[in-house]
Amino acid sequence: MRRLLYPSKPPKGWGHIGDAIRIAALSGMRQGEIIGLQVGDCANGEFAVREGKTKASVRKVPIHSDLLQIIERRTAGRLPTDIMFPELQNTKTPKDAFGKQYATYRRSVGVDDKGTGKRRALTNFLPALVRYRSRAGGDCDDYNCKGSWSPRGAGGYDVWNILVGAK
Numbered sequence: 001m002r003r004l005l006y007p008s009k010p011p012k013g014w015g016h017i018g019d020a021i022r023i024a025a026l027s028g029m030r031q032g033e034i035i036g037l038q039v040g041d042c043a044n045g046e047f048a049v050r051e052g053k054t055k056a057s058v059r060k061v062p063i064h065s066d067l068l069q070i071i072e073r074r075t076a077g078r079l080p081t082d083i084m085f086p087e088l089q090n091t092k093t094p095k096d097a098f099g100k101q102y103a104t105y106r107r108s109v110g111v112d113d114k115g116t117g118k119r120r121a122l123t124n125f126l127p128a129l130v131r132y133r134s135r136a137g138g139d140c141d142d143y144n145c146k147g148s149w150s151p152r153g154a155g156g157y158d159v160w161n162i163l164v165g166a167k
Helices: 015-027 031-035 065-075 094-108 125-135 159-164
Strands: 046-049 059-062
Touching: 015 031, 015 065, 015 094, 031 094
Parallel strands: none
Antiparallel strands: 046 059
C-alpha cells in the first residue's frame, strides 16, 4: 500500500490515481463508480452513486472525513455536471482509460495484484486492498477481515488500518 500511495519516484500525472485509491479505500466504491462521479454527486457529506454494475449500486455513500480535502480540491469552482476526474475528460471512455492508467501505474511502482498465480481484475479496489493487506501480514483473507468490509462501504476500516497500516 505504501508503494501505491507514497511512491519514491511518483510518475508524472499520478495525482488522480492516488485520489481514486484513497476514495476507494475509504468508501468501498468500485473503480467505475468513482470515475463516474460528477462534481454534483459529492454533496451534503455523501457520494451519490448514480450508476454501477448492479441495480443495488445506485446508493448514497458517506464521505469519510479523511477525503474532505480531496473532494474540496476536486469540486472547487466547478460545475455540478463536470466530472470529478478532469484528467480523463478528453478520453473516449474515462472508466476504461483510468483502468489502463491504473494498471500502468501499479506496475511502475512495483505493485501487481497476481494472487495465486492468476491475474485478478481490480474493478473493485477494496478487496484488492484487503488482499495486499493480507499478504503483508494483516488480519485478512480475500473476503473476510476484522474490520467487516462489506460491498456497501468500508464499515470497519479507517485511514490507519488500510492506507497507513499496511506493512
